[in-house]
Amino acid sequence: MGCCAAPSTHSNQTSCPKCGQAGKKVDEVTLKSLLGSSALERRSETAHRFCSTPSCPVVYFGISESFTTDEVTVPVFQKQPGPGTPLCYCFGIKIEDVQKDALTTDQPSIEQRIQSLVKADRCACELRNPQGSCCLGDVKEVIRAARKTRDRELAGA
Numbered sequence: 801m802g803c804c805a806a807p808s809t810h811s812n813q814t815s816c817p818k819c820g821q822a823g824k825k826v827d828e829v830t831l832k833s834l835l836g837s838s839a840l841e842r843r844s845e846t847a848h849r850f851c852s853t854p855s856c857p858v859v860y861f862g863i864s865e866s867f868t869t870d871e872v873t874v875p876v877f878q879k880q881p882g883p884g885t886p887l888c889y890c891f892g893i894k895i896e897d898v899q900k901d902a903l904t905t906d907q908p909s910i911e912q913r914i915q916s917l918v919k920a921d922r923c924a925c926e927l928r929n930p931q932g933s934c935c936l937g938d939v940k941e942v943i944r945a946a947r948k949t950r951d952r953e954l955a956g957a
């Protein structure tokens with residue numbers, strides 16, 4: 801390694817090196833908690849962002865390093881959305897649970913349950929959710945999407 805490394809053109813890397821989408825800053829405790837052991841071993845930077853692009857394999861990126869879905873110990877909701885993928889990582893609520901709930905009641909009890917648990921400070925989003933922040937926005941989004949699909953099916957077919 802030379803001593804005069806070329807100055808990085810990405811000294812303030814805010815967008816994903818793979819897909820170019822802007823990423824959200826995550827606390828390093830999230831990476832420490834969710835990266836697999838070999839990924840943890842090669843993690844050398846101290847600031848990373850989260851890429852939420854569904855088709856992009858990169859989960860976290862720094863200036864010159866990045867980590868992909870196969871290096872994260874849990875499925876990433878935004879990128880690996882199967883029915884069994886967690887939506888609320890803290891309380892183990894899956895995408896399919898929320899979808900079911902969204903279609904059986906108008907006032908989804910799961911959403912209320914998560915809301916009150918968050919309010920009571922019982923969540924651990926920064927340690928458990930790969931995006932490092934609360935899932936409530938995602939929950940609302942899944943509920944909205946599930947109802948939209950149902951309404952379209954009712955109106956059409």
Ligand SMILES: [Zn+2]
Nearest residue numbers: 816819851856
């Ligand atoms: Zn990306």
